[in-house]
Amino acid sequence: MAIRHDWTKEEILEIYNKPFMELLYEAATVHRENHDPNTVQVSTLLSIKTGGCPEDCGYCPQAARYHTNLEGNDLMSVNQVKAQALRAKEAGSSRVCMGAAWRNVKDGQEFDEVLEMVRTINKLEMEVCCTLGMLTENQAQRLAEAGLYAYNHNLDSSEEYYKEVISTRGFEDRLKTIDNVRKTNVTVCSGGIIGMGETIEDRAGMLVALSRLNPQPESVPINALVPVEGTPLADQEQVSIWEMVRMVATTRIVMPETQVRLSAGRTQMSREGQAMCFFAGANSIFAGDKLLTTPNPDVNEDMEMFRALGLNPQKPFVKKSQPETVAAEDSKFQNLGEKPKWSRPGHVIERNLEAQKARAKS
């Protein structure tokens, strides 16, 4: 099936709104044509630096401006990360995704330590992914040299609705970072969140933006919002399983070769609901009892579900060979100490301001 980069919002809406059984059948068919339906890739997400983030993402308990009782921590050590990666490997994960609550990567000691973490995990023969915020091309090249397999940078929502959730950086910055990653041999992981108050048109708009990337992202996480007290989106209603399955199925049809990842919100889903998502084309999950800061099903529960469904965890480097790691001293890319000018739109988002004021009062 040819990959299309010219999907329109109307076409995607038509798919999303199909009678449920037809949608499920079509998505499952596309899935079988492009993937082994009994294999699911398992990633472990590790928060290497938690909380204290200067951004105002309305869904995020790590934003310093909201009062969420989150316990933050400074950057983990390379040894701590290695120990966690080994545990994840033993539990069946083929990928470790390291997340740091930063606006953007800054050259310096902390980034050098992250590069060392990437080298260390790559040597464990696991796929390494990072999500560190906005990134310059030189920084992307340094990560690639260290052996990074994937970089995650979500579009979050449609370009229009993005402005209702985040005011401290623009949608175009997100695209720029993805573009910088694309200039390297690192694969792209980019998706979004449903249940933030967006319309179905916004969900379709996000899929238009993702599917138009050329190449399309190798991995697209679909998150269901986990409302956290203290954040501006704390009172959002949980998305139904039907919406989640529709979103997964539509993503599968629009981006046939991509790995569609069930991400945040799995704790609210029954096993039967998750099975429907796998049937509709989801073929990747995050394992471990925490997703950065929000709860996630226990690894044993996941493996039990895999057994019940006859699913097998995907081995590492099936889709792309293991990147070579260049030692720090042999690096061709230097610490440039760049000070890139990422945008700061600064428009007013009432609910974000209210959450910030509530914190000031407490």
Ligand code: SF4
């Ligand atoms: S989503 Fe990332 S950038 Fe936004 S507030 Fe949370 S940690 Fe910061």
